[in-house]
Amino acid sequence: MQQQVTTEQAMARAVELAARGLGRAAPNPVVGCVVLDSAGIVVGEGWHDRAGGPHAEVVALADAGEAARGGTAVVTLEPCRHTGRTGPCTTALLEAGITRVVVAVPDPTETAGGGADLLRRKGVDVVEGVGREAAEHGNRAWLHAVTTGRPWVTWKLASTLDGRTAAADGTSRWITGPTAREAVHRLRAERDAVLVGAGTLRADDPHLAVRGLDDVTQPLRVVLDPRAEVPLTARVLDDVAPTLVVVAEGTDAARLTDAGVDVLAVPAGERGLDLAVLLVALHARGVHSVLLEGGAHLAASAVAADLVDEVVAHIAPALLGAGSPVLADAGITTMTEALRLTTTDVARLGDDVAVTATVRRER
Numbered sequence: 001m002q003q004q005v006t007t008e009q010a011m012a013r014a015v016e017l018a019a020r021g022l023g024r025a026a027p028n029p030v031v032g033c034v035v036l037d038s039a040g041i042v043v044g045e046g047w048h049d050r051a052g053g054p055h056a057e058v059v060a061l062a063d064a065g066e067a068a069r070g071g072t073a074v075v076t077l078e079p080c081r082h083t084g085r086t087g088p089c090t091t092a093l094l095e096a097g098i099t100r101v102v103v104a105v106p107d108p109t110e111t112a113g114g115g116a117d118l119l120r121r122k123g124v125d126v127v128e129g130v131g132r133e134a135a136e137h138g139n140r141a142w143l144h145a146v147t148t149g150r151p152w153v154t155w156k157l158a159s160t161l162d163g164r165t166a167a168a169d170g171t172s173r174w175i176t177g178p179t180a181r182e183a184v185h186r187l188r189a190e191r192d193a194v195l196v197g198a199g200t201l202r203a204d205d206p207h208l209a210v211r212g213l214d215d216v217t218q219p220l221r222v223v224l225d226p227r228a229e230v231p232l233t234a235r236v237l238d239d240v241a242p243t244l245v246v247v248a249e250g251t252d253a254a255r256l257t258d259a260g261v262d263v264l265a266v267p268a269g270e271r272g273l274d275l276a277v278l279l280v281a282l283h284a285r286g287v288h289s290v291l292l293e294g295g296a297h298l299a300a301s302a303v304a305a306d307l308v309d310e311v312v313a314h315i316a317p318a319l320l321g322a323g324s325p326v327l328a329d330a331g332i333t334t335m336t337e338a339l340r341l342t343t344t345d346v347a348r349l350g351d352d353v354a355v356t357a358t359v360r361r362e363r
Contacts, residue, residue: 004040007102010074011131015104015138017047017056018076022190024050024217027286029077029142033060035098036072043067050217051286055080057089061096069097076135078107078128079115090115093124100125104135109146137344140358141192141289144309150279153307155292155299156187158314159326165296166324172204179350180314184293185210187312191291193220193282197272197298201225205234208293209241220244220287224273224298228253228263237261246278271301279307300328303339311341313355 005013017032025031025048033056035044044067046059054062057079061068073079079089079101093101101119106128116126136143141152158176159165166172174181188194189210196206201223208221218241223230226248230236232255236243245261247253248268256263264281267274282290292302302308332338341357348354 002041005036005042006040007036007072007074007127007130010034010036010042010072011076011102011104012134013042013045014056014074014076015131015134017045018135018138020047021049023188023192023219023289026142026192026288027051029139031056031075031077031139033057033073033075035060035064035068036074037064037067038070040072043071055089055092058092061092061098064096070099071097072100072102073098074102074130076104076131077139078103078105079119080107080111081115081118082111088115090118090122093119094122098124100127102127102130104129104131105139105143108143140309145283145288150276150283150307151192151287151290152309153279153290153292153302154187154191154310154312155302155308156184156312156314157299157326158316160316160318160320162319162321163326164320164323165326167320168322170324172324175318176314176316176352177350180316180352180354182212183314183349183354185212187291188219189213189216191219191289192287193222193290195222195224195290195292195294195298197224197294198226198229199297200293200295201230201234201236203295205236206293207235207238207240218242219291220282220285222246222278222282222290224278224294226268226273227251228256230256232256232259232261246273248273271304272297275302275305275307296325296328299326300330303327303330303332308339308359310356310358313357314349315353315355317351317353 014032014034018030021030028051031048037043044060044064046056048056081090144152194208221243228247249265253263266277340360343357345356
């Protein structure tokens with residue numbers, strides 16, 4: 001006999017399910033849903049896997065079948081009430097005979113929001129706020145993007161214990177071990193775009209695509225190349241994943257466009273290309289999360305412009321004492337101006353340690 005679960009337990013499971021859509025659902029949110037029958041037993045599960053595909057509620061209701069009638073739908077984001085590429089989830093819930101809906105996070109968009117009120121008007125008991133903190137964290141990129149108009153930016157760095165990313169002679173491979181490098185590919189797979197600067201491009205000729213994982217949607221590879229100097233033989237220009245080369249306005253990029261390379265021109269300033277303009281342009285392309293894998297100068301530009309939302313630091317138990325710092329001058333001159341973060345996760349990756357922290361914006 002299956003065991004009854006609480007709505008809190010069901011919501012925790014729904015948050016887990018929602019995470020399966022990371023890097024795949026954009027420009028839609030990641031959503032998970034668990035359906036309980038009238039006795040509180042799980043009878044259906046679902047998540048939103050891809051834009052244009054069925055929403056989490058529809059998948060979970062199909063999984064539950066007739067057992068959903070008279071039951072409860074536990075969902076991480078308020079059910080939508082509009083028709084896009086798929087029909088309204090509110091209609092699907094009503095037609096399935098759901099009598100209670102438990103929602104973690106309200107939908108902040110004008111087009112899809114208001115589903116909870118519609119369900120209430122139809123006689124459905126709606127409870128909001130259960131598991132909200134965890135659901136918001138899991139969907140932080142989409143929520144940030146739709147409320148600010150720019151993608152959520154995660155800066156991924158790898159350094160020694162003393163904050164060096166390369167030795168004095170310039171060597172940098174490999175600072176971290178194989179487990180940490182595998183984790184980077186999982187990070188890429190969960191983001192809509194990966195961003196590097198011209199310095200990293202010249203030094204490492206990075207590929208930036210996801211490797212070693214099955215059934216992933218490759219992120220957009222974004223390369224900052226102000227003078228349009230990227231060689232056509234660069235690994236990042238292969239056809240494994242889409243690539244966008246970003247140049248300074250006024251730069252002659254005909255060599256790239258004639259070769260079929262997707263090029264975007266943005267203004268340039270003292271710190272290089274205008275990252276704020278770039279992020280707005282990426283948002284317009286449906287990019288809601290960006291993994292910044294560039295070097296110290298690109299990271300400094302992003303920090304100085306207050307565009308970093310999260311840091312994932314892979315720290316190796318090694319000391320160099322000299323060499324390249326992990327972060328260049330970001331315009332911070334005193335401790336009171338320090339960019340403070342809140343740690344959300346600490347994990348062992350073999351001998352290395354991964355620290356994930358979000359930026360505190362109350363400063």
